[in-house]
Amino acid sequence: xxxxLGTLTRLLPLSACIAFTGLSLPxxxxxxxxxxxxxxxxxxFAAGSALSSTSLGTTLGVLSAARSGPALARSAxxxxxxxxxxxxxxxxxxxxxxxxxxxxGAGNVGAYVGRTIGVTLALGIAAVPLTRYALGPVYxxxxxxxxxxxxxxxxxxxxxxLVFLGSLAAAGYxxxxxxxxxxxxxxxxxxxxxxxxxPYRRADLVDQSRDTSDLHxxxxxxxxxxxxxxxxxxxxxxxxxxxxVAPVLHRLLVxxxxxxxxxxxxxxxxxxxxxxxxxxxxxxxxxxAKAVCGAWLCIWPTPKGPETAAARAKERLWAGLxxxxxxxxxxxxxxxxxxxxxxxxxxxxEEDDFLITTWAIVLCTVAGPLxxxxxxxxxxxxxxxxx
Numbered sequence: 001x002x003x004x005l006g007t008l009t010r011l012l013p014l015s016a017c018i019a020f021t022g023l024s025l026p027x028x029x030x031x032x033x034x035x036x037x038x039x040x041x042x043x044x045f046a047a048g049s050a051l052s053s054t055s056l057g058t059t060l061g062v063l064s065a066a067r068s069g070p071a072l073a074r075s076a077x078x079x080x081x082x083x084x085x086x087x088x089x090x091x092x093x094x095x096x097x098x099x100x101x102x103x104x105g106a107g108n109v110g111a112y113v114g115r116t117i118g119v120t121l122a123l124g125i126a127a128v129p130l131t132r133y134a135l136g137p138v139y140x141x142x143x144x145x146x147x148x149x150x151x152x153x154x155x156x157x158x159x160x161x162l163v164f165l166g167s168l169a170a171a172g173y174x175x176x177x178x179x180x181x182x183x184x185x186x187x188x189x190x191x192x193x194x195x196x197x198x199p200y201r202r203a204d205l206v207d208q209s210r211d212t213s214d215l216h217x218x219x220x221x222x223x224x225x226x227x228x229x230x231x232x233x234x235x236x237x238x239x240x241x242x243x244x245v246a247p248v249l250h251r252l253l254v255x256x257x258x259x260x261x262x263x264x265x266x267x268x269x270x271x272x273x274x275x276x277x278x279x280x281x282x283x284x285x286x287x288x289a290k291a292v293c294g295a296w297l298c299i300w301p302t303p304k305g306p307e308t309a310a311a312r313a314k315e316r317l318w319a320g321l322x323x324x325x326x327x328x329x330x331x332x333x334x335x336x337x338x339x340x341x342x343x344x345x346x347x348x349x350e351e352d353d354f355l356i357t358t359w360a361i362v363l364c365t366v367a368g369p370l371x372x373x374x375x376x377x378x379x380x381x382x383x384x385x386x387x
Contacts, residue, residue, distance in 0.1 A: 011076060014300055015083030018293045022088050022327050025289035026051040032285065037278055039353055046099055046348040047357045050338035051286045053092035054085040055331020055365060077297075077383065081323050084293065089333055093180035094120050096337045103344020112175075119174040123184060127167075131188040135163070139192045156240035163188055179336075193236040258332070264339055270355050279359020286360050287328050287367060294324025315382070322375050322383045329368030334361040 030048030033039040039047070094116060101112040139159070164185040171181025269275065297320035298313075338357045341348040349357060375383065 011080045011083060014080045014296060015087065017296050017300075018080065018084035018323065018327070019087035019091075021293045021296065022054060022084060022290055023052045023091055025292055026286055029285045029289050033282065033356075036281070037356065042102075043349055043353045046341035047282075047338070047353060047360075049092070049095040049099060050334045050341065050357055051289075051330060051360060051364070052088060052095065053330055053333040053337065054088040054290070054327050055329040055333060055368075077319055077323065081326055084323075085327065088327075090120075090124070090180065090183065092333050092337060093177040093183065096179070096340050097177035099337065099341045099348055100344060103341060103346050103348045115175050116177075119171075120176045120180060123171060123174060123176065123181070127184045127188065131191050135188055136192065136195055140195055153240045153244055156237055157244050160189055160237055160241060160245075189237050189241075193238045264343070265358055266351060266355065269351065270358065272355075275352060275355045276359065279356045280363065282356055282360040283363035283367070286330075287364055290327040290364070290368075291321075291324035293327045294320030294322070296320070297323055318375070318379050318383050322372065322379075325368060325371035325375060327368070328371065329365045330361045331365050334365075 027045065027048035030039075030044045030051065031041065033044045033047065034041060097116050098113050101116065142159070164182055167181040167185035167188070168178050169181070171184070172178045298316045302316075335358070338349065338354060338361065342351075342354040
């Protein structure tokens with residue numbers, strides 16, 4: 001819901017290159033686990049799939065706490081980073097579904113995989129015109145209805161629930177990841193929030209409170225200024241979600257979600273020395289695989305400025321370090337993908353493989369925001385000069 005459809009279409013070539021690097025390198029380098037730690041090839045692929053995701057939300061949490069966070073989010077550099085992270089996460093959703101199919105031991109795996117990829121592409125393509133030309137006009141018409149003002153947050157949340165349930169059902173029945181369907185629903189809701197429905201008419205607001213306003217004015221001193229007209233709260237779907245759903249989400253559901261993930265991890269075996277050092281080695285490989293994404297900022301053609309070639313190269317280096325560091329964190333999507341691979345009918349990760357992968361995900365998720373914070377403390381908005 002925080003992703004803009006307009007943002008996704010800007011700087012698409014650069015975002016696609018960053019995303020492809022962030023997807024392919026973790027999977028490719030994961031095959032080094034075969035000679036290093038004795039992983040089976042399919043287990044190495046499953047681990048690489050879990051480490052191919054990008055938890056940009058973790059990094060954006062660091063940015064929101066920094067003074068330069070809003071400017072970075074609106075910049076071309078932030079746009080390219082957001083687009084790449086979104087692409088990585090979409091492919092991670094598809095990979096999680098493919099792992100579930102492969103681990104389920106169903107016959108004709110190739111047909112299932114082909115169907116999953118085809119359905120995913122079809123849903124993503126169909127979601128854009130459906131949102132723009134079907135859901136958008138209906139939403140604006142509903143928003144302009146004079147009876148919507150009473151209990152508008154409740155009606156808006158009901159609309160959100162219908163959009164999310166519809167997209168989830170469409171993805172699930174079509175044969176791709178339900179998480180991907182929910183993500184498409186979030187993009188649709190984000191687009192609805194960007195529309196410009198008819199705002200409250202100030203005359204209507206005055207009419208609704210005419211008696212109270214007249215009484216207040218009659219008791220006011222002649223020289224006292226008239227009270228300002230009431231300002232309505234934000235009426236976007238995101239605002240209604242924040243007022244009604246977000247408190248329950250953050251106080252209850254988020255804890256249940258992460259608690260369920262933690263409950264599924266064998267905690268005592270996680271602290272065996274052999275598992276820890278292998279997890280650290282794998283985390284270093286995976287951090288390097290994502291950090292290389294920032295190299296695209298160093299080689300991507302940009303308009304020439306007044307600065308010297310050496311100064312421009314230094315600025316682009318800092319921008320590349322920022323993007324590479326922001327791509328390192330994996331977060332909940334990586335943990336969820338590894339859980340799917342571990343708990344399939346025919347496990348695609350043995351217990352030791354799963355624990356090593358978990359260590360890599362956790363360490364990368366911690367190291368990414370720390371490195372981003374260090375870069376921002378050093379350069380601040382200076383990283384934008386190289387974007």
